[in-house]
Amino acid sequence: xxxxxxxxxxxxxxxxxxxxxxxxxxxxxxxxxxxxxxxxxxxxxxxxxxxxxxxxxxxxxxxxxxxxxxxxxxxxxxxxxxxxxxxxxxxxxxxxxxxxxxxxxxxxxxxxxxxxxxxxxxxxxxxxxxxxxxxxxxxxxxxxxxxxxxxxxxxxxxxxxxxxxxxxxxxxxxxxxxxxxxxxxxxxxxxxxxxxxxxxxxxxxxxxxxxxxxxxxxxxxxxxxxxxxxxxxxxxxxxxxxxxxxxxxxxxxxxxxxxxxxxxxxxxxxxxxxxxxxxxxxxxxxxxxxxxxxxxxxxxxxxxxxxxxxxxxxxxxxxxxxxxxxxxxxxxxxxxxxxxxxxxxxxxxxxxxxxxxxxxxxxxxxxxxxxxxxxxxxxxxxxxxxxxxxxxxxxxxxxxxxxxxxxxxxxxxxxxxxxxxxxxxxxxxxxxxxxxxxxxxxxxxxxxxxxxxxxxxxxxxxxx
Amino acid sequence: xxxxxxxxxxxxxxxxxxxxxxxxxxxxxxxxxxxxxxxxxxxxxxxxxxxxxxxxxxxxxxxxxxxxxxxxxxxxxxxxxxxxxxxxxxxxxxxxxxxxxxxxxxxxxxxxxxxxxxxxxxxxxxxxxxxxxxxxxxxxxxxxxxxxxxxxxxxxxxxxxxxxxxxxxxxxxxxxxxxxxxxxxxxxxxxxxxxxxxxxxxxxxxxxxxxxxxxxxxxxxxxxxxxxxxxxxxxxxxxxxxxxxxxxxxxxxxxxxxxxxxxxxxxxxxxxxxxxxxxxxxxxxxxxxxxxxxxxxxxxxxxxxxxxxxxxxxxxxxxxxxxxxxxxxxxxxxxxxxxxxxxxxxxxxxxxxxxxxxxxxxxxxxxxxxxxxxxxxxxxxxxxxxxxxxxxxxxxxxxxxxxxxxxxxxxxxxxxxxxxxxxxxxxxxxxxxxxxxxxxxxxxxxxxxxxxxxxxxxxxxxxx
Numbered sequence: 001x002x003x004x005x006x007x008x009x010x011x012x013x014x015x016x017x018x019x020x021x022x023x024x025x026x027x028x029x030x031x032x033x034x035x036x037x038x039x040x041x042x043x044x045x046x047x048x049x050x051x052x053x054x055x056x057x058x059x060x061x062x063x064x065x066x067x068x069x070x071x072x073x074x075x076x077x078x079x080x081x082x083x084x085x086x087x088x089x090x091x092x093x094x095x096x097x098x099x100x101x102x103x104x105x106x107x108x109x110x111x112x113x114x115x116x117x118x119x120x121x122x123x124x125x126x127x128x129x130x131x132x133x134x135x136x137x138x139x140x141x142x143x144x145x146x147x148x149x150x151x152x153x154x155x156x157x158x159x160x161x162x163x164x165x166x167x168x169x170x171x172x173x174x175x176x177x178x179x180x181x182x183x184x185x186x187x188x189x190x191x192x193x194x195x196x197x198x199x200x201x202x203x204x205x206x207x208x209x210x211x212x213x214x215x216x217x218x219x220x221x222x223x224x225x226x227x228x229x230x231x232x233x234x235x236x237x238x239x240x241x242x243x244x245x246x247x248x249x250x251x252x253x254x255x256x257x258x259x260x261x262x263x264x265x266x267x268x269x270x271x272x273x274x275x276x277x278x279x280x281x282x283x284x285x286x287x288x289x290x291x292x293x294x295x296x297x298x299x300x301x302x303x304x305x306x307x308x309x310x311x312x313x314x315x316x317x318x319x320x321x322x323x324x325x326x327x328x329x330x331x332x333x334x335x336x337x338x339x340x341x342x343x344x345x346x347x348x349x350x351x352x353x354x355x356x357x358x359x360x361x362x363x364x365x366x367x368x369x370x371x372x373x374x375x376x377x378x379x380x381x382x383x384x385x386x387x388x389x390x391x392x393x394x395x396x397x398x399x400x401x402x403x404x405x406x407x408x409x410x411x412x413x414x415x416x417x418x419x420x421x422x423x424x425x426x427x428x429x430x431x432x433x434x435x436x437x438x439x440x441x442x443x444x445x446x447x448x449x450x451x452x453x454x455x456x457x458x459x460x461x462x463x464x
Numbered sequence: 465x466x467x468x469x470x471x472x473x474x475x476x477x478x479x480x481x482x483x484x485x486x487x488x489x490x491x492x493x494x495x496x497x498x499x500x501x502x503x504x505x506x507x508x509x510x511x512x513x514x515x516x517x518x519x520x521x522x523x524x525x526x527x528x529x530x531x532x533x534x535x536x537x538x539x540x541x542x543x544x545x546x547x548x549x550x551x552x553x554x555x556x557x558x559x560x561x562x563x564x565x566x567x568x569x570x571x572x573x574x575x576x577x578x579x580x581x582x583x584x585x586x587x588x589x590x591x592x593x594x595x596x597x598x599x600x601x602x603x604x605x606x607x608x609x610x611x612x613x614x615x616x617x618x619x620x621x622x623x624x625x626x627x628x629x630x631x632x633x634x635x636x637x638x639x640x641x642x643x644x645x646x647x648x649x650x651x652x653x654x655x656x657x658x659x660x661x662x663x664x665x666x667x668x669x670x671x672x673x674x675x676x677x678x679x680x681x682x683x684x685x686x687x688x689x690x691x692x693x694x695x696x697x698x699x700x701x702x703x704x705x706x707x708x709x710x711x712x713x714x715x716x717x718x719x720x721x722x723x724x725x726x727x728x729x730x731x732x733x734x735x736x737x738x739x740x741x742x743x744x745x746x747x748x749x750x751x752x753x754x755x756x757x758x759x760x761x762x763x764x765x766x767x768x769x770x771x772x773x774x775x776x777x778x779x780x781x782x783x784x785x786x787x788x789x790x791x792x793x794x795x796x797x798x799x800x801x802x803x804x805x806x807x808x809x810x811x812x813x814x815x816x817x818x819x820x821x822x823x824x825x826x827x828x829x830x831x832x833x834x835x836x837x838x839x840x841x842x843x844x845x846x847x848x849x850x851x852x853x854x855x856x857x858x859x860x861x862x863x864x865x866x867x868x869x870x871x872x873x874x875x876x877x878x879x880x881x882x883x884x885x886x887x888x889x890x891x892x893x894x895x896x897x898x899x900x901x902x903x904x905x906x907x908x909x910x911x912x913x914x915x916x917x918x919x920x921x922x923x924x925x926x927x928x
Contacts, residue, residue, distance in 0.1 A: 018698040019705060019824065026829050049686060051705050059830040160668075175671045184709070185668050186650055203667035204624075204649050207639045222513060234482040240734055241483060241515045243727045245648070263707045266730045270704055273737040274819060277744070281815035282808060289816075289825050293837055297844040300812050304845055307808045311801040312856060318800065322793040329786040332796035336782065337775040339800065340912065343807075344746060344771045344905060348764050351745035352753075355738060360483065361753050365490050366523040373757055380761040381768055392776060441808060448804065 021052055029056070033068045041071050050079035057092065058085050058290050069095045078104035082112045086119050087288045087295075093124055102131030109183065110136055111156040111264070114143040118153065151235050152228040154268065155249045155258030158182040162215060164190040164198050169211030171201070184261060186245045190215055195255040197225055197248040225250055228257055232268045237360070239265035272358075279436035280354060282307070303441050310445030314339075317449050321456035324464055330397045331459050334389075334406055338455045341385060342413035342447030349374050349421025350443045354435045357425065371422050378418030382411035401463055409455035413447060420446040485516055493520070497531045505535050514543035521556065522549050522754050533559045542568035546576045550583050551752045551759075557588055566595030573647065574603040575620040575728070582608060582617065615699050616692040618732065619713045619722030622646040626679060628654040628662050633675030635665070648725065650709045654679055659719040661689055661712040689714055692721055696732045701824070703729035736822075743900040744818060746771070767905050774909030778803075781913055785920035788928055794861045795923050798853075798870055802919045805849060806877035806911030813838050813885025814907045818899045821889065835886050842882030846875035865927055873919035877911060884910040 025044060032041040045053060057065055057080070069076070069092060076096060081104065084092060093101060105113060105128050113132065117125045117140065129137050139157050146152025160181060162171050171188055175181065187200040199219030209218060222242050226235055226249045238244060239262050249258040275285040282303030287296055318325070318335070325332045352374075356362035362370055386407040394403035421443050425435035489508060496505040509517060521529050521544070533540070533556060540560060545568060548556060557565060569577060569592050577596065581589045581604065593601050603621050610616025624645060626635050635652055639645065651664040663683030673682060686706050690699055690713045702708060703726050713722040739749040746767030751760055782789075782799070789796045816838075820826035826834055850871040858867035885907050889899035 018694060019702050020827060023828055026827075049706055051707075055825065058825060059827060061833060172671065178672060181668055181672045183668075184666065186709075202648065203671065204645055204647075207636065207667065207671070208642060208645045230482060238483050240730055242513055243515075245650075245727065262726050262730065263709065266704055266726065266733065269730065269734060269737075273741075274823075277737075277741055277815060277819055280741070280745075281811050283812045283816060287816070289820050289830070289834055293840040293844060296837065297841045297848075300809065300841065301845055301848065303812070304805060304808055304849060307805060308801070308849060308852065311804040314804070315797050315801055318797045322797065325796050326790065326793050329790050329796075332789050332793075332799075333779050333782045333786065335796075336800060336803065336912065336916075337772070337779055340775040340778070340908070341768060341771060343908075344768055345764065347745050348747045348767070351741060351747060352751065355741055356753050359738075361519065361522060363484060363490075363523060364487055366753070369525060370753055373760065376757040377761045377764065380757060381765055384761075384765065385768060385772060388772065444804070444807075448800065452800075 021056060026056065030064060033064055033071060036071065038071050042075065045072060050077050051083040053080050054083035058088060066095060073097055073100050076100050076104050078108045081116055082108060085288045085290060087286070088290050089116070090120060090124060093120070098127065101127065105131050106133070109156060110139040110143065111154065113140050114153055118144060118148065147229060149232045150228065151226045151230045151232065151249050151260060154232050154235060154264050155260045156182065157258045159189055159248070159256060159259045160185050161189040161191050161256060164192055164216055166215050167211060168206055168209045168213045168215065171206055171215055172211070186261070188215070189248050189256060189259065190219065191256055197250065197256045199223055226260060233272050235260060236265045236268040236272060240269060276354065276358065276436040279434065280351065282441055307441040307445070310441060310448070314445065314448040314452055317452045318456065321460055324456055324460040327464055328459070330399070330402060331456060334393055335452055335455050337389060338406065338409050338413050339448045339451035341410060342417040342451040343444035345378060345381065345414050346417035346421040346443040346447040349418045350425055353422050353425045357429050357435050367426065374418045374422045375415055378415040379411070382414030385414065386410035402459070405458045405462055406455060409451070409458055412454045413451040416450045417447045485520060490520065494528060497528055497535060500535065502535045506539065509536060514541050515547040517544050518547035522552060530559055537561055537564050540564050540568050542572045545580055546572060549752045549754060551750070552754050553580070554584060554588060557584070562591065565591065569595050570597070573620060574600055574607065575618065577604050578607040578617055582612065611693060613696045614692065615690045615694045615696065615713050615724060618696050618699060618728050619724045620646065621722045623653055623712070623720060623723045624649050625653040625655050625720060628656055628680055630679050631675060632670055632673045632677045632679065635670055635679055636675070650725065652679070653712045653720060653723065654683065655720055661714065661720045663687055690724060697736050699724060700729045700732040700736060704733060740818065740822065740900045743898065744815065746905055771905040771909070774905060774912070778909065778912040778916055781916045782920065785924055788920060788924040791928055792923070794863070794866060795920060798857055799916055799919050801853060802870065802873050802877050803912045803915035805874060806881040806915040807908035809842060809845065809878050810881035810885040810907040810911045813882045814889055817886050817889045821893050821899050831890065838882045838886045839879055842879040843875070846878030849878065850874035866923070869922045869926055870919060873915065873922055876918045877915040880914045881911045
């Protein structure tokens, strides 16, 4: 077995470490930084991909990061800035010598520069724009004129196009004569005389057909044209739904102004997922592992404050029944079970609903049916866990009526949790708010209040 | 302004409805199904993409779905099956006439057939394999021999390759003479005489260079070779991290056996997101909106059972302090606040940790620093919300020592929540278990127990 094969086999066994920088490399780099050994550092960093260097910078502490950048300054690659987490970009850009920064930025494609500068403060943005050549600067400034998170910010302006009446031969001759083709392109976009895109021809088809075949006979079946103001989240959805590789972008008059490729759409999909998962957990979606302690604490405090208010509301509900609790402490012992099970079921339904909205599986057509199903699921599990907890409570405290009360309270809370977990994200979505903001705090506060109220209320009514 | 432009503008304003089937179309299709109007149905369905038809089937009720399939049977496209949610595939396949099924499947690429059959029961799998031509059948069976969720299942076996010593001219002549090129390909893979892949040349570069240029001068800088047994999640990570468009797949001996393209990697990334988000909420990751009520209830009951056990554990803790509660009911009123805030903070830390593990931002190098940071964040928010709740409790019940007790309990619980939210997913990851399974139930039960114990324990010790 060859060496590569052994390596391949070894890697496949250790999937956890696949595509992680080897710890030995990281240790060696940190040692080179510590000892200020610039040559050794260059030697270690040269084979690394810009994305991996960016990850490494994110994982270092502030002091080591500054040292590494000081030593690595000469060869700093603009792509590292592109790959770097937004929260660290300003810090790293401020560390770079202006001449190095200018050099680094000039090598980037215009869509990467847009991504890089759009969140920077004015002075840093200016410094980078000034470093660009005039044509690139104009391209970047035009892109920045489009709304944030729109297709216009995401697209590249360099498009390979051909008139719709050309043949394979004409297109091939044109491509072979062109001297400024984009780094990456996968289609020739056919346009009509008004510059409206009418079809995509893959390079593969172009290469495998005879010169006299008209391009219009080779266009792909699936062809999506993206308005320049469309939200990037919708763009990512379209790429994933229709298996697009690249798609033309048009302005308000339907004229071709750029092209979006699937690698950019994939990065958006990943970002949107990060945003959803953090929002649902009540964490600021701009937080990152390299935040300072106070920045991170602030990013969590917002939802903790909401949760504090709703928890106090739940405490008020409990306080209404303080006499009942005084008369029977078992109520205080059992009430968190009802609330906790409700919170869990509510979170489950909420997550399914938020996800189904994101994937467009939940629409006006099936909303009612899905709601009925969720409520039925709540009822089924309500009966199941109601009976289970009744048995536990009955044996524990030996009061049959207490068992009956907790059984009914569990059923009611499970059904309410399903209703709340479905309705809260749906209403937020209808109101134009991201349903992922219907995170834990909202739903669990509803289920807490309902759980405490039904259990203690029923107990007060029946038992005392 | 042209009609298309108006449409484009209109769409960009209504981002919520972008890429949703227009409700009017859905209504018209349902009406055609109801009235058994086969011609009208064909007319309405013809312009739809297979992925949209699959979504439509998922959103219909069982009866309408069966009717639509009965009417649409003649023209049933195999891609609809590919796009359909796994939970519905068996149902729909069972509805199709065997001849229609055979026809539908024969049009699919072999990697799509693999994706289609891998989760089917034996008899349905056999029926589909039998419908394939011999060569395709062998290809699919070979792919099925690779582990589930591996690169071998994901790849297509049709690869466009060239010897590493060829020139641009030789490659172009070869491509133009070939009559069985894959539908979609973006690179020519260069191989050495032992069939080991050594580089990728994009079609764009091939077309824009002179015939005598050696291919080895045109290879891309970033080149990742994927072992056939590598987990598809790692494959998706590599595509996203290194902006790959296609990557060669090699067997244990390092020989080229297939190629994976970015559209497949993007679909995996999306699936993994879905799995993570559902697991963290304690929902079975195989659930879908078209599950029956009982299937859906079962998919949630597992984690509800775990939660029931941990909630009972928390109730035992409360029961230890029943005398204290009897003496001071305010304790029962306030204790859920401490637990709820802890659950929230724990979920926040857990989500950040699970996500950082998935993106490889959390490694052995920075784990200690991240843990210290999370605990510090817990301490900062613990002090903040401890003081806040102390003020509320102090004014509410007028017992200064009670305020002091809840303040300290809040601080301790916030710090423990941070520790638990970090450590539980980390330990699961080290043990080779998906950290997303450290979902709500786990972390919130830790914080519930700690919250109740510190608050009631301190109260019993100090107040009574």
